[in-house]
Amino acid sequence: MASTIVVQGLHKAYGEVKAVDGVSFEVEAGEFFGILGPNGAGKTTTLEIVEGLRKADAGEVRLLGQAPWPRNAALLPRIGVQQQASSFFERLTAREQIRTFASLYGVGSKKADDMLELVGLADKAEVRAEKLSGGQMQRLSIACALVHDPELVFLDEPTAALDPQARRNLWDLLRAINTQGRTIVLTTHYMDEAEILCDRVAIMDHGRILQSGPPAELVRGLDSATRITIETGAIAVDEARRLFQGAEVDDDGVSLTLVTRTPAPVLASLAERNALRGLSVRGATLEDVFLNLTGREYRA
Amino acid sequence: MSSGFISLSRAMLLGFVRDRAALFFTILFPLMFLIVFGGLMKNQGVSRSKVIEVGPVAVIDQVPAEAKADLDKVLEVTKMTDRQMAVDAVRKGDYAAAVEQQGDTVVVHYSAADQVRSGTVRGVLASLVQQANIAVSPIPARFEFQAQQVEDKSLKTIQFVTPGLLGWALATGATFGAAMTLVTWREKRILRRLRLSPVSTVSVIGARVGVSVGIALAQTAIFLAVATLPYFGLQLSSYWWMSIPVILVGTLAFLSIGLLAGAWAKTQETANMIAQLVVLPMAFLSGSFFPLDITPKWVQTLAEIFPLRHLNQALLDVMVRGKGPESVLPELGILAGFAIVVSLVAARLFRWDEV
Ligand SMILES: Nc1ncnc2c1ncn2[C@@H]1O[C@H](COP(=O)(O)OP(=O)(O)O)[C@@H](O)[C@H]1O
Ligand SMILES: [Mg+2]
Numbered sequence: 001m002a003s004t005i006v007v008q009g010l011h012k013a014y015g016e017v018k019a020v021d022g023v024s025f026e027v028e029a030g031e032f033f034g035i036l037g038p039n040g041a042g043k044t045t046t047l048e049i050v051e052g053l054r055k056a057d058a059g060e061v062r063l064l065g066q067a068p069w070p071r072n073a074a075l076l077p078r079i080g081v082q083q084q085a086s087s088f089f090e091r092l093t094a095r096e097q098i099r100t101f102a103s104l105y106g107v108g109s110k111k112a113d114d115m116l117e118l119v120g121l122a123d124k125a126e127v128r129a130e131k132l133s134g135g136q137m138q139r140l141s142i143a144c145a146l147v148h149d150p151e152l153v154f155l156d157e158p159t160a161a162l163d164p165q166a167r168r169n170l171w172d173l174l175r176a177i178n179t180q181g182r183t184i185v186l187t188t189h190y191m192d193e194a195e196i197l198c199d200r201v202a203i204m205d206h207g208r209i210l211q212s213g214p215p216a217e218l219v220r221g222l223d224s225a226t227r228i229t230i231e232t233g234a235i236a237v238d239e240a241r242r243l244f245q246g247a248e249v250d251d252d253g254v255s256l257t258l259v260t261r262t263p264a265p266v267l268a269s270l271a272e273r274n275a276l277r278g279l280s281v282r283g284a285t286l287e288d289v290f291l292n293l294t295g296r297e298y299r300a
Numbered sequence: 301m302s303s304g305f306i307s308l309s310r311a312m313l314l315g316f317v318r319d320r321a322a323l324f325f326t327i328l329f330p331l332m333f334l335i336v337f338g339g340l341m342k343n344q345g346v347s348r349s350k351v352i353e354v355g356p357v358a359v360i361d362q363v364p365a366e367a368k369a370d371l372d373k374v375l376e377v378t379k380m381t382d383r384q385m386a387v388d389a390v391r392k393g394d395y396a397a398a399v400e401q402q403g404d405t406v407v408v409h410y411s412a413a414d415q416v417r418s419g420t421v422r423g424v425l426a427s428l429v430q431q432a433n434i435a436v437s438p439i440p441a442r443f444e445f446q447a448q449q450v451e452d453k454s455l456k457t458i459q460f461v462t463p464g465l466l467g468w469a470l471a472t473g474a475t476f477g478a479a480m481t482l483v484t485w486r487e488k489r490i491l492r493r494l495r496l497s498p499v500s501t502v503s504v505i506g507a508r509v510g511v512s513v514g515i516a517l518a519q520t521a522i523f524l525a526v527a528t529l530p531y532f533g534l535q536l537s538s539y540w541w542m543s544i545p546v547i548l549v550g551t552l553a554f555l556s557i558g559l560l561a562g563a564w565a566k567t568q569e570t571a572n573m574i575a576q577l578v579v580l581p582m583a584f585l586s587g588s589f590f591p592l593d594i595t596p597k598w599v600q601t602l603a604e605i606f607p608l609r610h611l612n613q614a615l616l617d618v619m620v621r622g623k624g625p626e627s628v629l630p631e632l633g634i635l636a637g638f639a640i641v642v643s644l645v646a647a648r649l650f651r652w653d654e655v
Contacts, residue, residue: 103307
């Protein structure tokens with residue numbers, strides 16, 4: 001069977017700006033797929049072409065075996081979309097919003113109310129959408145995208161502008177949805193979010209996908225150095241230099257940092273000398289992958 | 301009936317009912333005008349009135365030269381020979397009254413559509429008769445005055461202001477409703493969200509039309525309920541029900557203006573401004589606030605381009621002038637044609653979103 005999503009050679013330009021410049025990827029059924037990149041990378045444009053909201057200049061998209069453009073009424077009930085900025089009817093309460101969206105899909109109000117409960121908004125049912133907090137609005141928006149039980153869910157930066165607690169709550173919700181067997185495509189500019197949530201990520205910059213794969217694999221593929229930090233004075237700088245010939249040693253007066261590709265013997269020898277005070281060990285992250293791919297620091 | 305149509309209509313209606321400003325401008329504000337015009341200005345004088353003189357009428361023809369100048373300030377006299385034609389012209393509202401002399405009796409045929417004006421004319425003629433009587437004394441009074449109304453007996457401004465103000469209210473409601481929905485829904489990305497749901501375009505547009513028609517009927521009901529209160533005393537003619545199809549088609553015409561403004565404008569402010577710039581001058585030039593016959597000819601010709609002019613005309617004809625249902629068919633045709641043409645233009649300009 002073909003993949004749930006097949007995207008091939010997408011191009012989209014706005015005047016001089018190549019918003020999407022040759023993007024191809026596939027997503028399998030049940031997968032949690034992330035498109036990761038800084039602002040302006042072309043994530044929203046890519047996602048909206050895939051959803052069928054915008055027309056590509058060139059390239060092909062297949063969702064569940066069908067073309068989303070021009071507007072494909074057979075496909076619409078099978079996909080759920082949460083847009084980057086939430087879209088609600090004016091002056092309607094949370095319950096009225098979700099019931100309205102539900103009925104557009106022929107879904108009854110009981111199911112709509114259950115969905116409100118599921119995203120933890122049952123106690124806000126009578127509150128007008130514009131009076132909800134950022135996190136509540138995002139949850140309502142996701143609930144409206146899911147109310148008709150779509151097989152395929154698109155989420156455009158669902159946790160942007162949320163406080164850490166609200167982000168974590170939303171992560172739990174998204175994981176639960178994915179566990180029910182739904183395919184999720186999510187865009188984000190948070191590296192940690194992609195790393196924690198996604199089965200597979202595509203790293204995007206300037207309209208192109210630079211690399212894609214499971215986050216752990218991307219990081220491992222870097223074969224990058226590990227940073228070991230201990231308190232200054234735990235071991236003399238000269239001694240550290242003598243002991244660990246292959247490592248970079250640096251002391252800023254507060255902590256002493258060793259950058260090495262062979263962390264195990266270094267840690268063992270520090271332990272022997274009882275020099276592990278203030279120890280922290282940091283391996284590579286997706287940020288290092290981005291740095292490695294683009295030659296510049298990741299800035300969301 | 302699709303559930304999409306019903307739930308979108310509901311969402312739109314709730315949005316309207318909870319919008320205090322919209323409620324005020326579509327219902328309360330025009331109603332305030334009705335109360336002021338119809339209630340407080342019950343006895344207002346009006347400018348020079350057009351009168352038909354049927355055959356020779358001694359009291360007019362034999363006015364002394366110095367009095368003639370005074371008379372010309374208030375009456376514009378046109379001569380006609382056919383009595384039936386003259387009465388019809390009055391009934392149509394082209395003239396304030398028709399005067400004829402039957403033996404020694406001066407008979408005035410006047411219309412109740414413009415009570416203030418016909419009242420003025422009757423007053424003037426009555427005084428002419430009296431003057432003539434005094435002039436020929438001590439011989440016993442030779443002329444006597446007798447007024448004969450072509451319709452009912454009430455003498456109130458309300459007859460004339462109700463159709464015009466209702467027309468203005470309908471134009472405001474439908475134009476703003478359509479323009480604001482379109483722009484707000486686009487700005488708030490609801491249109492693109494709807495595009496991602498299986499709801500048909502017909503349901504989306506049908507919901508807006510349905511809600512606007514519902515609001516128009518509610519406006520009409522409220523207006524007529526207030527105007528027919530004994531204090532205001534509006535008397536509806538027997539064919540007033542014909543105003544309902546007129547109102548429905550007129551609402552479609554105003555909706556099309558709103559759709560055009562909404563399709564063209566990018567922001568709520570622009571849409572609001574365009575609607576404002578269309579509706580207010582249109583209301584003035586369509587005779588919603590004052591009768592057009594006091595304006596220059598070119599203004600009256602210009603006014604023909606406005607759907608509200610034709611709506612007002614038709615409402616006046618069937619609501620208070622007592623014209624038959626078939627008399628407003630031309631206006632219905634013009635309004636429908638306007639709605640179709642402007643909607644087609646709006647459809648061409650229509651965008652789902654800014655992208
Ligand atoms: N409708 C549009 N008109 C003009 N430029 C656009 C439009 N949409 C996106 N762009 C441009 O395309 C690039 C990618 O935008 P976008 O897809 O929104 O990025 P992201 O979602 O990754 O932040 C940006 O440079 C943006 O300015
Ligand atoms: Mg974006």
